Amino acid sequence: PGTGKSKTIKDLTFGESVxxxxxxxxxxxxxxxxxxxxITEEVTLRDCYGKKVIDEETNEVVKEERIAYKFxxxxxxxxxxxxxxxxxxxxxxxxIIEEINRGNCAQIFGDLFQLLDRNEYGFSDYPIVADKDMQxxxxxxxxxxxxxxxxxxxxxxxxxxxxxxxxxxERLVLPSNLYIWATMxxxxxxLFPIDSAFKRRWDWKYVPIREGRDKATNAPLNWYINTGxxxxxxxxxxxxxxxxxxxxxxxxxxxxxxxxxxxxxGEID
Numbered sequence: 001p002g003t004g005k006s007k008t009i010k011d012l013t014f015g016e017s018v019x020x021x022x023x024x025x026x027x028x029x030x031x032x033x034x035x036x037x038x039i040t041e042e043v044t045l046r047d048c049y050g051k052k053v054i055d056e057e058t059n060e061v062v063k064e065e066r067i068a069y070k071f072x073x074x075x076x077x078x079x080x081x082x083x084x085x086x087x088x089x090x091x092x093x094x095x096i097i098e099e100i101n102r103g104n105c106a107q108i109f110g111d112l113f114q115l116l117d118r119n120e121y122g123f124s125d126y127p128i129v130a131d132k133d134m135q136x137x138x139x140x141x142x143x144x145x146x147x148x149x150x151x152x153x154x155x156x157x158x159x160x161x162x163x164x165x166x167x168x169x170e171r172l173v174l175p176s177n178l179y180i181w182a183t184m185x186x187x188x189x190x191l192f193p194i195d196s197a198f199k200r201r202w203d204w205k206y207v208p209i210r211e212g213r214d215k216a217t218n219a220p221l222n223w224y225i226n227t228g229x230x231x232x233x234x235x236x237x238x239x240x241x242x243x244x245x246x247x248x249x250x251x252x253x254x255x256x257x258x259x260x261x262x263x264x265x266g267e268i269d
Contacts, residue, residue, distance in 0.1 A: 001185055001187060001256065001257060001260055002256055002257030002258065002259045002260030002261070003207045003208065003209055003210075003257035003258070003259070004207065004212070004257060004258065004259050005183040005185075005207050006098060006183055007259065008207065009096055009181055009183065011215065013094050013096070013181075016091075016092050016093075016094055017082060017086070017091065017092070017093050017094065018094045018096055019075050019078050019079040019082070019093075019094070019095050019096070020075070020095075020096040020098065021074070021075035021095075021096070021097055021098070022097070022098040022099055022102075023097060023098070023099050023100050023101075023102050023103030023105075023108065024099070024102050024103060025102060025103065025104075025192075027102075027103035027104070027108050028104075028107055028108060029107065029108055029109070029110045030074070031074055031108075032074055032075060032076050032108045032109070033073075033074055033076045033077055033110075033112070033134070034071060034072060034073040034074050034076075034077045034133075034134065034137065035071070035072065035074070036069045036070065036071050036072070036133065037069065037070065037072045038067050038068070038069055039067070039068055039069070039070045039072075040065050040066070040067060040068075041065070041066060041068050042063050042064070042065055043063065043064060043065075043066050044061055044062075044063055045061075045062040045063060045064050071133050071134075071136070071137045073137060075095060075097075076095065076112065077134070077137070077138075079093055079094070079095035079178060079180075080172075080174070080178065081138070081141050081142075083174075083175045083177050083178035084142070084145075084147070084166070084175050085145065086177055087147060087149075087175045087176070087177055088147065088148040088149060090177075091177065092177050092179060093177055093178050093179070094179045094180075094181060095178065095179070095180045095181070096181050096182070096183075097180065097181070097182040097183070098182070098183050099183065099184065099185065100182035100183065100184050100194075101184040101185075101186070101191040101192060101194055102191055102192070103192060104192045105192065105194055105198055106195070106198070109198075111128050112128070112172070113198065113201075114126045114128050115127075115128060115172060115173070115174045116174075116180075116201040116202075117201060118174065118176075119156060121156060121176055122175075122176025122177075123153065123156055123173055123174065123175060123176055124172075124173045124174040127157065127162070127165075127166075127171045127172060127173045128171070128172050129170065129171065129172075130169050130170060130171065130172050134169060134172075135168070135169035135170055136169065137169065138168075138169025139167075139168050139169040141169075142166075142167040142168075142169065145167060147163050147166075147167070150163035150164075182202070185253070186253040187251070187253040187254045209242070209255055209256070209257050209258065210258065211235045211258055212235075212258040212259060220235070221258075221263075221266070222266065223235070223258075223263045223266050223267070223268060224266060224267050224268070225237050225261075225267070225268040225269075226267060226268065226269050231267075234258070234261075234263070234268060235258065238256045238257075238258065238260065241255075241256060242255040242256060
């Protein structure tokens with residue numbers, strides 16, 4: 001914890017379009033992709049004959065608020081739609097998943113798991129069929145939208161109408177400009193195991209514990225920690241703490257990273 005994983009992603013995606021979500025033990029497919037939720041909407045009040053009710057004093061149509069259910073997209077679908085709309089403009093769309101191993105990935109991704117395999121052009125190798133609710137939402141979102149290189153994309157799949165199926169919401173395919181990045185901390189005790197089939201569909205990068213450095217100059221940050229009336233260099237302090245953690249647990253992933261605590265004006269209280 002505190003090695004700077006999230007900060008690294010924040011720096012790498014600076015100025016880009018980013019949609020961020022965090023997995024936790026209660027995360028599921030609906031909270032990641034989308035689901036029907038109750039909303040309040042204003043509707044025209046009608047009488048038993050179906051005619052609009054008119055206020056006698058104001059002569060205006062009477063309206064009332066009612067509860068209705070509407071399909072609400074979540075992080076995945078929001079990023080998916082934005083990526084397809086940006087395709088052809090050379091703009092990237094990032095979907096950032098924080099703490100990915102704190103959720104049950106098999107349950108959360110469901111059949112989206114198949115989309116993670118990409119071909120040499122960056123599109124999903126294996127399109128999947130969208131469910132009816134998702135299909136209706138996507139068809140509305142993509143209505144009137146044109147994909148400039150649709151013939152090229154159709155060729156990837158050996159079909160003449162694949163892009164049309166995607167725009168109608170009937171098929172799901174990750175576009176080449178949709179980047180899904182995730183962070184995980186293996187020391188978390190409330191995590192779910194990630195199976196090898198899921199793991200191999202990701203490129204992994206280990207973020208080691210190292211002294212924090214200034215982004216612009218690469219000079220050491222030189223943070224200090226105050227304990228009572230004494231002050232210690234933060235890097236020296238956590239190095240000693242990590243020696244103790246290592247001797248007690250024999251585990252690298254439980255050691256503290258440089259950014260485990262936040263400093264104010266270079267000092268940690």
